[in-house]
Amino acid sequence: MANHEQTVDRVFHALSDQTRRAIVLRLSEKPAAVGELFTPLPMALPSLLKHIRVLEDCGLVATRKVGRERICEMRPEALRLTDGWFAHQRALWEARLDRMEAYVLDLQTQEKNND
Template identity: 55%
Template sequence: MANQSPHLDQIFAALADPTRRAIVMRLCAGEASVGELAGPFDMALPSFMKHIHVLETSGLVQSEKSGRVRTCRLSADALVGAEDWFQQQRAVWEARLDRFEAYVMKLKKEKERAGAKRPSKTTKRKGS
């Protein structure tokens, strides 16, 4: 497929995990320290840092360390590639659905025309 790029694959792989999606959602509200981000999760900090690393590798998150505090923020342009991919897929499916609708309407009209051409059956009763 033409739109399969390693960067897009990394974004979707990063977002495949619910923990990482929750981190991204939290970062939509603004930057946060790793400690703040890790708070809601029941996991050791080294395990949590692996999630941060995956998000950084995919380009979704950027972080910087100041002293002992690592602060993370969402990369503003990170989801542009994924958004473009979704828009392309939507266009493809909308075109397919439009063609399908046109085909169904054509079949419906053909059926109506065929029904109009049939002679109506009237039965005569014997003895009338």
């Protein structure tokens, strides 16, 4: 479980940065060479490579060498872990809200009975 939590933490950390989210969004369309990712971003190549490394380290992106280019591609499996985390949180909060709604309805019924 701890390893799973660390992976989710790393994915959330990676996605906390606007540049990395832009890279993920771009790669969700199709794989791209580092040069293609670099062109629209206002930063130095070493900075972009650091962002790609963070995305690689958490499993969101995989890179491979093709000739003289490094190709980046999205790895959606890492997002499935965050989906599971969100689903669990959603279920907890929906249950809490359901209990709160039942409590409020009970209070309203009690008020009507006391009138």
